[in-house]
Amino acid sequence: MAYSDKVLDHYNNPRNVGSLDKGSRHVGTGIVGAPECGDVMKLQVRVNESTGIIEEAKFKTFGCGSAIASSSLATEWLKGRTVDEALRIKNTDIVTELSLPPVKIHCSVLAEDAIKAAINDYKAKQAGGAAVTPAVAETVAG
Amino acid sequence: MTCWQCGLPADALFCGGCKALQPPPSGYFEFYGFPRKLAIDSAELQRRYYALSRQLHPDRFTRRSAREQALALEASSILNDGLRVLRDPVERAEYVLTAEGFAMPGQRTKDVPPELLEEVFELNLALEEMRSGDASARPALETARSHFQSMLNGADSELAGLFARWDESGDRAELARIRGVLNRRKYITNLVRDVNQALQ
Structure with missing residues (x-):
């Protein structure tokens, strides 16, 4: 299967690989996975508490090229957005940007779930109920 | 007929x-x-x-x-x-589970417990570190392989027990448990595959 140039670019030069301190109250962590392909994806955001703007985003994905590219792109998009803007990122935006073929759409869904899980984890921490384990996104049918 | x-x-x-x-x-x-x-x-x-x-x-x-x-x-x-x-016990169980409305979740992650994903993530991370090392990482990889293999065996014996319970009771709660173990097993088989590749 041929990957698009954008997928290859993110795959060969993934942006923002790494991790943030998951214990920090400014950091939201989301770990998601899809049993069918066995992929697992971790995405973290560090949020400026006073502005609500995501200042840093990191990811680490074990999976196929499309899953890596989807999460790499997601971290690029997250930086500079507010948490509420971040929640409006749709998997279809990722599909369009990366020209993902139908069989790889689930990779973009995974990335969207990871964003939601990370933001929800951050929000839970801010609400005081410091989540010990990263929340898995309570997803809305997309 | x-x-x-x-x-x-x-x-x-x-x-x-x-x-x-x-x-x-x-x-x-x-x-x-x-x-x-x-x-x-x-x-x-x-x-x-x-x-x-x-x-x-x-x-x-x-x-x-x-x-x-x-x-x-x-x-x-x-x-x-x-x-x-x-x-094949796994294929057979997937066949029954799909017919009973417990198909493997393909695109959505909410049926996978976060603890499992964290565990799988950490195992993958450790495996990657060992793989990027030199030949001295080989014993660690071999230890990891036997660890993953015993996780796989553990999942299989857990499945055998759950199979017997569903066969006896027909309780759909057992099917939900089987779904959970099969999801976990899928990740473990990927780890076994990856560690075997690294050791080749």
Whole structure:
């Protein structure tokens, strides 16, 4: 299967690989996975508490090229957005940007779930109920 | 059911009157004449496969009608697909789970517990670190391989226990538990695959 140039670019030069301190109250962590392909994806955001703007985003994905590219792109998009803007990122935006073929759409869904899980984890921490384990996104049918 | 050829009552694969092959059941358990259970007698399965293979061999249908030849082809395909699914405990369980509305979640993650994902993530991370190391990482990789292998064995014996419980009770809660173990097992098989690749 041929990957698009954008997928290859993110795959060969993934942006923002790494991790943030998951214990920090400014950091939201989301770990998601899809049993069918066995992929697992971790995405973290560090949020400026006073502005609500995501200042840093990191990811680490074990999976196929499309899953890596989807999460790499997601971290690029997250930086500079507010948490509420971040929640409006749709998997279809990722599909369009990366020209993902139908069989790889689930990779973009995974990335969207990871964003939601990370933001929800951050929000839970801010609400005081410091989540010990990263929340898995309570997803809305997309 | 009556025989499509002679009109006599027909409740087997072949009509008792005119011996014509009947439209085969599409379900694998029904086709092989097994109850819909997760535990199966694999020697008996193999025996039935050989017996049915002989009965459905194309050579036996060369002088039959086009309709019967088509049925023989259809039955052979169910015979082979059925064997592949029924003889493998995981495939067999996936088959039953899908029919019962517990198909593997393909795109959504909410059915996977976060603790499992964290564990899998950490294992992957450790594996990656070992892989990027030099030859001195080999003993650690071998330790990881036996660790993943024993996780796999643990999942398989857990499955065997759950299979027996569902066969006995028919309780759908057992199917949900089986779904969980199968999801976990899928990740473990990926880890085993990756560590084996790294050790090659």
